[in-house]
Amino acid sequence: MNRAREASSEIRSVEDLSKLDSPVHGLSPLSKLLLTIVFIATVASFNKYDIVGLFAMILVPLLGYMISGIPVSTCFRKLKVVLPIVLLVGIVNPFLDREIMFSIGSFRVSYGIVSMVTLMLKGMYSLMASFLLVATMPIDDLCKSLRKIHMPKIIVSLLLLTYRYVSMFLDEVATMTESYSLRAPGQNGIAFRSWGSFLGQLIIRSMNKADRNYGSMILRGFNGEFYYCDRVFSKLSWLWIPILIAACVLMRIFNVPALLGSLFVR
Amino acid sequence: MIDIRGLTVEYDGGIKALDSIDLTVNEGDSLGLIGANGAGKSSLFRALTGLTAFTGSIKFNGLDVIKKNLPSIRQDIGYVIQESDDQMFMPKVIEDMIFGPVNYGTSKEDAVKKADEILKKLEISHLKDRYNHKISGGEKKMAAIATILMMKPKVILFDEPTSSLDPHNRRTVINAINGIDSTKIIASHDLDLIYDTCGKVALINRGRIVKVGDRDEILRDRELLESNGLELPLSMGGR
Numbered sequence: 475m476n477r478a479r480e481a482s483s484e485i486r487s488v489e490d491l492s493k494l495d496s497p498v499h500g501l502s503p504l505s506k507l508l509l510t511i512v513f514i515a516t517v518a519s520f521n522k523y524d525i526v527g528l529f530a531m532i533l534v535p536l537l538g539y540m541i542s543g544i545p546v547s548t549c550f551r552k553l554k555v556v557l558p559i560v561l562l563v564g565i566v567n568p569f570l571d572r573e574i575m576f577s578i579g580s581f582r583v584s585y586g587i588v589s590m591v592t593l594m595l596k597g598m599y600s601l602m603a604s605f606l607l608v609a610t611m612p613i614d615d616l617c618k619s620l621r622k623i624h625m626p627k628i629i630v631s632l633l634l635l636t637y638r639y640v641s642m643f644l645d646e647v648a649t650m651t652e653s654y655s656l657r658a659p660g661q662n663g664i665a666f667r668s669w670g671s672f673l674g675q676l677i678i679r680s681m682n683k684a685d686r687n688y689g690s691m692i693l694r695g696f697n698g699e700f701y702y703c704d705r706v707f708s709k710l711s712w713l714w715i716p717i718l719i720a721a722c723v724l725m726r727i728f729n730v731p732a733l734l735g736s737l738f739v740r
Numbered sequence: 741m742i743d744i745r746g747l748t749v750e751y752d753g754g755i756k757a758l759d760s761i762d763l764t765v766n767e768g769d770s771l772g773l774i775g776a777n778g779a780g781k782s783s784l785f786r787a788l789t790g791l792t793a794f795t796g797s798i799k800f801n802g803l804d805v806i807k808k809n810l811p812s813i814r815q816d817i818g819y820v821i822q823e824s825d826d827q828m829f830m831p832k833v834i835e836d837m838i839f840g841p842v843n844y845g846t847s848k849e850d851a852v853k854k855a856d857e858i859l860k861k862l863e864i865s866h867l868k869d870r871y872n873h874k875i876s877g878g879e880k881k882m883a884a885i886a887t888i889l890m891m892k893p894k895v896i897l898f899d900e901p902t903s904s905l906d907p908h909n910r911r912t913v914i915n916a917i918n919g920i921d922s923t924k925i926i927a928s929h930d931l932d933l934i935y936d937t938c939g940k941v942a943l944i945n946r947g948r949i950v951k952v953g954d955r956d957e958i959l960r961d962r963e964l965l966e967s968n969g970l971e972l973p974l975s976m977g978g979r
Contacts, residue, residue: 486873489831638829641873686826689791693814694891695843 476652482644484552491544491609498542498606503615504622505715510607514600516722522589523575528596530730534722535602542610549605560601564593613637617700627699634700639684646679741767741923742788742895746796749783749947757783759947760796765895765925772938772955773927776969780947781927782822785897789819801894815844818893818922822900824880828872833883836872840891851890858889862916878909885916898926902933931973935959943968 492499498506513534520528539546550557571586617630650672654664664672724730742765749758758780765771773781786792788800790810798805800813821827830836837858838851846854859865864882867875875883881901888896901917902910910933917924917937926937934941934955941958943950945968951958958964962972 486871638831642825683826686821686823687829689786689789690819690821690827690829691839693789693791693817693819694840694887695811695815696839697843701839701842701848 476648478644478648478651482641482648485641485644488552488609489612491548492612492615494543494610496542496610498538498610501610501714502712503611503619505712506607506611507616507619509715509718510603512719513603513722516726517596517599517603519726520592520596522592523585524729525588525592525595526731527725527729528592528599530725531599531722532595532602533725534718535599535606538603538606538610542606544606544609546602549602549609553601553605556601557598560597561594563597564590567593631698631700642683642687643680646683647676650676650679741765741769741801743799744788744796745798747784747787747798748795749780749787749792750795756947758787758794761944761947761949763942763949763952765923767894767923769940770924770938771926772934772941773925773944774929774931774934774941774958774970775927775944776929778946779944779969781944782899783947784944785819785899785925785927788897789814789817815891816894818888818891818896820884820888820896820898820901822903824877824884827884827887828880831871833867833870833872833875833886836883836887837890840887844891854890855886858886861919862886862889863912876909878905878912881905881909881913882916885913889920893922895923895925896920898924898928900928900930901926902928902930929970931959931965931970932975935973935975943970945969 513531517528517531520531536546539549567590568584568586571589572584573586574582575585575588576583613634617634620630620633621627651664654668654672655661658665742763744761744763747758747761747763748756750756761780761784773784775781783792787794788798788805790805790807790813800809800817803809803813805813828836830839834852834855837855838846838848841851841854842848855868856865859868862882862885864879864886867879867883870879872880872883885901898917901913905913914933914936917926924937926934928934939955940952941955942952943958943964950968951964959973960976965972
């Protein structure tokens with residue numbers, strides 16, 4: 475399949491995940507947004523050598539994935555392009571910080587290696603949490619939450635339209651690249667000399683399409699404010715939030731793996 | 741109902757898409773707007789709905805098509821765009837259908853009820869919860885018509901409603917159009933479609949109205965049609 479079309483269908487499949495029915499999907503969008511922010515902030519606040527404490531934090535997103543019925547592997551599969559970039563963060567640390575922290579047998583682990591792994595884990599956890607948020611919350615719900623916290627309607631509409639437009643844009647790219655490749659057999663991708671006209675055409679086509687879409691919207695009374703989904707969320711869902719935030723904070727303050735370990739090892 | 745006087749639409753570079761057009765459409769009319777590609781049919785629709793700038797005057801039910809009147813005029817004019825993809829911008833068919841009425845203050849529950857009725861009437865109830873990107877071209881066209889019917893428009897503009905449809909879907913769309921009571925203007929170069937759906941026809945060429953008359957008078961005039969880049973409808977012995 476054409477890569478652009480594949481990307482477009484990936485986006486739509488994430489939207490399909492967000493329509494599933496699970497206790498996590500049923501939580502109020504605002505509470506999920508808040509929880510994700512708190513989780514990422516907590517993860518980011520760990521000391522760069524506190525690798526053991528950080529291990530416990532994976533429990534939060536893992537629990538979320540388990541309850542939502544979304545396999546963790548889906549997250550890694552969907553984020554296969556971004557994950558390596560995140561994992562590359564801190565790759566130079568082992569070369570800059572060579573002081574030995576501890577040894578495992580004859581293998582000496584430097585502070586640099588530990589900080590590299592810590593950074594990788596922080597990035598991975600943040601991505602896992604963000605993906606869980608997106609995969610359990612339709613874009614309409616997200617926009618509605620943002621409007622509830624008084625985010626200006628122009629910004630929220632822009633977010634929604636951009637999200638919607640990304641799929642259409644990718645479809646347009648797919649159509650153009652397909653028709654290009656049909657008349658350029660044997661070429662791998664688009665020849666450099668054609669980039670200018672290709673991008674120019676893409677911009678013109680996108681603008682025309684956006685114009686027609688917008689025309690169709692204003693003909694049906696659009697005045698800048700979208701109506702968003704009216705799903706009613708249980709107030710009980712707000713109960714989970716202090717519990718989960720408390721869990722994050724406790725895991726930040728207390729080194730849970732070390733505490734658990736001390737129960738068995740004196 | 742619609743009174744157009746001296747309508748001119750000029751695009752960048754001085755190209756006149758419409759050149760001093762006069763046209764009257766009465767309530768209950770089903771007017772076919774025929775002409776070759778680039779004749780100015782879509783430009784006329786865009787001007788009627790205030791989507792493109794023009795000179796001259798267009799009156800809709802006595803109201804001038806000017807910026808301050810557009811919200812109320814657009815409530816009464818439905819425009820089925822040629823490319824259904826451009827019209828269906830919400831993820832699901834039902835969401836697209838209730839988009840207009842909710843924007844005009846109808847409650848969501850009432851809009852969904854109305855949508856159910858229209859879907860049933862058009863015999864496409866099975867599309868209600870389908871994603872727009874997952875339905876076929878013919879289904880999308882029917883859904884696009886449904887979104888416009890939701891607005892209960894007094895006039896519906898159809899821009900090439902049967903383009904790229906297979907014979908079965910084409911027939912379904914024609915039946916749907918014939919089942920609509922509103923005033924209709926149908927732009928197409930599919931003259932068989934025009935013959936099946938319209939009582940009155942306006943022939944347009946290079947931005948000018950060449951002739952307005954009864955369906956049979958115009959659609960049977962081989963010489964007139966051929967001199968304006970068209971051919972007799974197949975049903976009348978055209979090639």
